[in-house]
Amino acid sequence: MFKYVGIMRVRTSRDLGAAIRQARRSLRLTQAGLAARAGVTRTWLSSVENGKPGAEVGMILRTLDVLDLAIDLQPAGPRHGGFDLDALLGVDDG
Amino acid sequence: MFKYVGIMRVRTSRDLGAAIRQARRSLRLTQAGLAARAGVTRTWLSSVENGKPGAEVGMILRTLDVLDLAIDLQPAGPRHGGFDLDALLGVDDG
DNA sequence: GCGGAATGTCAACGTTCAGCGGCATGCAAT
DNA sequence: ATTGCATGCCGCTGAACGTTGACATTCCGC
Numbered sequence: 327m328f329k330y331v332g333i334m335r336v337r338t339s340r341d342l343g344a345a346i347r348q349a350r351r352s353l354r355l356t357q358a359g360l361a362a363r364a365g366v367t368r369t370w371l372s373s374v375e376n377g378k379p380g381a382e383v384g385m386i387l388r389t390l391d392v393l394d395l396a397i398d399l400q401p402a403g404p405r406h407g408g409f410d411l412d413a414l415l416g417v418d419d420g
Numbered sequence: 421m422f423k424y425v426g427i428m429r430v431r432t433s434r435d436l437g438a439a440i441r442q443a444r445r446s447l448r449l450t451q452a453g454l455a456a457r458a459g460v461t462r463t464w465l466s467s468v469e470n471g472k473p474g475a476e477v478g479m480i481l482r483t484l485d486v487l488d489l490a491i492d493l494q495p496a497g498p499r500h501g502g503f504d505l506d507a508l509l510g511v512d513d514g
Numbered sequence: 515g516c517g518g519a520a521t522g523t524c525a526a527c528g529t530t531c532a533g534c535g536g537c538a539t540g541c542a543a544t
Numbered sequence: 545a546t547t548g549c550a551t552g553c554c555g556c557t558g559a560a561c562g563t564t565g566a567c568a569t570t571c572c573g574c
Contacts, residue, residue, distance in 0.1 A: 331495055332494075332495070333492050333493065333494040333495075334492070334493045334494075335490060335491065335492055335493075336481075336491040336492075336493060337481065337485065337491070338481060339477055339478050339481060342477065342481075345493050349493070349495065352495075356549085356550060356551090357550070357551065358549095358550080358551095366532090367532070367533060367534080368550095368551085369532080369533075369534085369552090369553085370531095370532060370533080372551065372552060372553085373532095373552090373553095375551095376552080378531095379476065379477065379478025379479075379481075380476045380477075380478060380530065380531065380561090381476065381477050381478075381531085381532095382473065382474045382475065382476065382477070382531075382532085382560090382561085383433055383436065383473065383474075383475050383476070383477045383480050384433050384473025384474060384475075385473075385532090386477050387430075387431065387432060387433060387436075387473075390493065391431065394495060394496040395493045395494065395495060395496065396429060396431075396493070396494050396495075396496045397429065397430040397431070397491065397492075397493060398427050398428070398429055398430075398491075398492045398493075398494065399427065399428045399429075399430060399439050399443070399484065399489045399490070399491060399492075400426075400427040400428075400489065400490050400492065401425055401426070401427075401443065401446075401488060401489060401490075402488035402489070402490055450519085450520060450521090451520070451521065452520080452521095460562090461562070461563060461564080462520095462521085463522090463523085463562080463563075463564085464561095464562060464563080466521065466522060466523085467522090467523095467562095469521095470522080474531090474560065474561065475561085475562095476530090476531090476561075476562080479562090
């Protein structure tokens with residue numbers, strides 16, 4: 327359980343909160359523990375994990391950094407969700 | 421110029437602002453145009469593109485959505501640049 | 515150079531945030 | 545059942561946000 331978390335696609339603040347929570351748990355950190363390392367308060371982290379849209383992006387970035395979560399922005403070209411494993415492996419996608 | 425923007429890795433709010441600006445220009449949108457579509461004010465967008473760390477994440481997400489920029493969070497485990505195909509093909513969640 | 519558009523920036527205002535302290539709930543282990 | 549920890553939530557305060565409207569500056573085409 328909570329062993330490994332793959333690439334997560336985020337669209338809303340709820341997604342973001344869920345992703346942070348997952349990553350935190352996969353590192354076996356408590357909210358208080360993560361908050362301390364990221365320099366935020368536990369109350370704030372709790373609200374963020376629950377999808378607060380008004381949270382400041384700078385604090386979010388610090389938190390993701392502590393969680394070793396890299397943020398990649400990619401133009402929505404021909405891709406649909408996550409990465410295109412088929413194309414990656416050379417599967418003929420018709 | 422401003423033809424295509426590849427995947428951008430973001431660590432700070434400055435990176436984020438730069439990425440947004442790049443994507444906006446690649447779509448040949450003005451700040452006013454993008455702001456209108458994203459439901460934000462031009463003043464806010466200007467400050468965000470200049471790296472304001474206190475911006476609300478919800479508005480950022482709306483903006484990225486309009487720009488067709490997908491957000492991927494990926495655990496920075498043994499990875500270096502791209503993703504680890506070996507691990508990808510060998511995942512065993514058990 | 516000129517003119518217009520795009521962008522940066524400022525002040526005032528109302529709104530909302532983050533921090534703090536505390537308390538209630540839920541869950542697991544004893 | 546009781547203890548302990550993790551988490552959610554409340555009120556309060558001070559600080560910072562976002563909006564509006566305006567003005568200054570920069571950029572780009574002509």
